[in-house]
Each structure stands twice: as structure tokens, then as C-alpha cells.
Amino acid sequence: MAEKNNNIPFNEDHYTHNINRDNERSLDRRGFMKTLVGAAGVFAVASLPWGVIAAKELSDLGDKKYPKQKITDITSFAIGDSVDFAFPGEHDSAILIRLSENKYVAYQNACTHLRCPVFWKKEDGEMLCPCHHGKFDVETGVPIAGPPRRPLPEIYVKVENGAVYAVGVKRYEA
Incomplete structure (x- = not known):
């Protein structure tokens, strides 16, 4: 009967037997x-x-306090005109529109669709986003045409001593 040889035919240090080396994880x-x-x-x-x-x-967004910021003097601001300003920060563009003798509305003027600037078209009484023909209601900031689905963020304004001031930003609940 032939005897099986179970010996490894080469030295253990051969490179093919490095799987279980010491200090290897x-x-x-x-x-x-x-x-x-x-x-x-x-x-x-x-x-x-x-x-x-x-x-x-x-x-804390709803309770956030904003510093009062002067936008314009009433004497230099005719009915139907608009003024661009920055609020609450220097890079947050906004628009103020005088609708009547004592009615002013202000919104952040970045379209709620793709953040394009929104313009006041005095002749037609419309707030327009030229990028995708979005329109917003000037009284409420609610979209009335085009792809925008959310209203423009409203800026609270206050009239004091012959000037219009921005005093806060309306928080919209989701």
C-alpha cells in the first residue's frame, strides 16, 4: 500500500502562505x-x-428680532413706484412698492422657484419673474402665474417721521 505524503512541498515562509502571519488582522x-x-x-x-x-x-426664526432699517423717505417715493433695498442682511435683496397714499408692501425679491430677481412692472401693476414668466400678487406676494408655488417672503414695514422702515420678515409655516 502506498503511503500518502502530507508534507508541504516547500518552506512555510513561501509568499503564498502569508495569510496567517503574525500581527496581521x-x-x-x-x-x-x-x-x-x-x-x-x-x-x-x-x-x-x-x-x-x-x-x-x-x-428661533419666528422670534428673531431685526434692526429697524430705513428704506426711503415718503417725499421721494411716489404712488406706484418701487425701491430696491437689502434686508435683513446686506446680500438679501428686497423690493418696496407704494400702492396708495398710506399703503406700502415689501418682499424679498428672489423668486421662490429658482431665486431669479422679481421686478415691479408699474404699467401693468404686476410683480414679474422674467426667468420663467412667474407672476406674484402685489397685495399678498402669492404666486398667480408660472412655476412658483410659494409666496414671496414678506417684509414688515413701518412708516415713521416721513420715512419707511423695514422692521421684520414674516415667517411662513410649512
């Missing part, structure tokens, strides 16, 4: 899943402070 499926879940947990915990900060900012 093996990672099976279970170990990989544990690592994956652990990493997800670390990312979730690490992002928690940012979520808290965002929630605080969003909840």
Missing part, C-alpha cells in the same frame, strides 16, 4: 459589520451637536 463578515455599525454610531453621535444647533436656529 483578519476581518471576517461579522467583524466587518461590527466595524460598520460602530462607524455609523460614531458619525451619528458626532453630528448630534450640529442637529441641535440647526433645530435651535429653526425654532
Whole structure:
């Protein structure tokens, strides 16, 4: 009877037998899943402070106080005219329109569709977005034509001592 030779035909240090070397870490499926879940947990915990900060900012929007900002003098502002201004920040463009002797409306003038500028067309009494032919009701800021679906953010105005001031931004609930 022939005897089987179970000897390895080459030295153990051969490069094909480096799978179980010392100081080498093996990672099976279970170990990989544990690592994956652990990493997800670390990312979730690490992002928690940012979520808290965002929630605080969003909840305080309704109570946010804005500094009163002068827009224009009444004497230099005829009925039917409009004035562009920046409010609440220097990069937030807005528009003020005088509708009658004592009625003023102001809106942030970035279209709620794709943020194109909205213009006041005095001859037609319309607020227009030239990008996609959107129209907004001048009395309410609500879209009346085109792709916009949300109203323009309204800016609260106050008339004092012969001037018009911006005093706040209306918060719209979703």
C-alpha cells in the first residue's frame, strides 16, 4: 500500500502562505459589520451637536428680532413706484412698492422657484419673474402665474417721521 505524503512541498515562509502571519488582522463578515455599525454610531453621535444647533436656529426664526432699517423717505417715493433695498442682511435683496397714499408692501425679491430677481412692472401693476414668466400678487406676494408655488417672503414695514422702515420678515409655516 502506498503511503500518502502530507508534507508541504516547500518552506512555510513561501509568499503564498502569508495569510496567517503574525500581527496581521483578519476581518471576517461579522467583524466587518461590527466595524460598520460602530462607524455609523460614531458619525451619528458626532453630528448630534450640529442637529441641535440647526433645530435651535429653526425654532428661533419666528422670534428673531431685526434692526429697524430705513428704506426711503415718503417725499421721494411716489404712488406706484418701487425701491430696491437689502434686508435683513446686506446680500438679501428686497423690493418696496407704494400702492396708495398710506399703503406700502415689501418682499424679498428672489423668486421662490429658482431665486431669479422679481421686478415691479408699474404699467401693468404686476410683480414679474422674467426667468420663467412667474407672476406674484402685489397685495399678498402669492404666486398667480408660472412655476412658483410659494409666496414671496414678506417684509414688515413701518412708516415713521416721513420715512419707511423695514422692521421684520414674516415667517411662513410649512
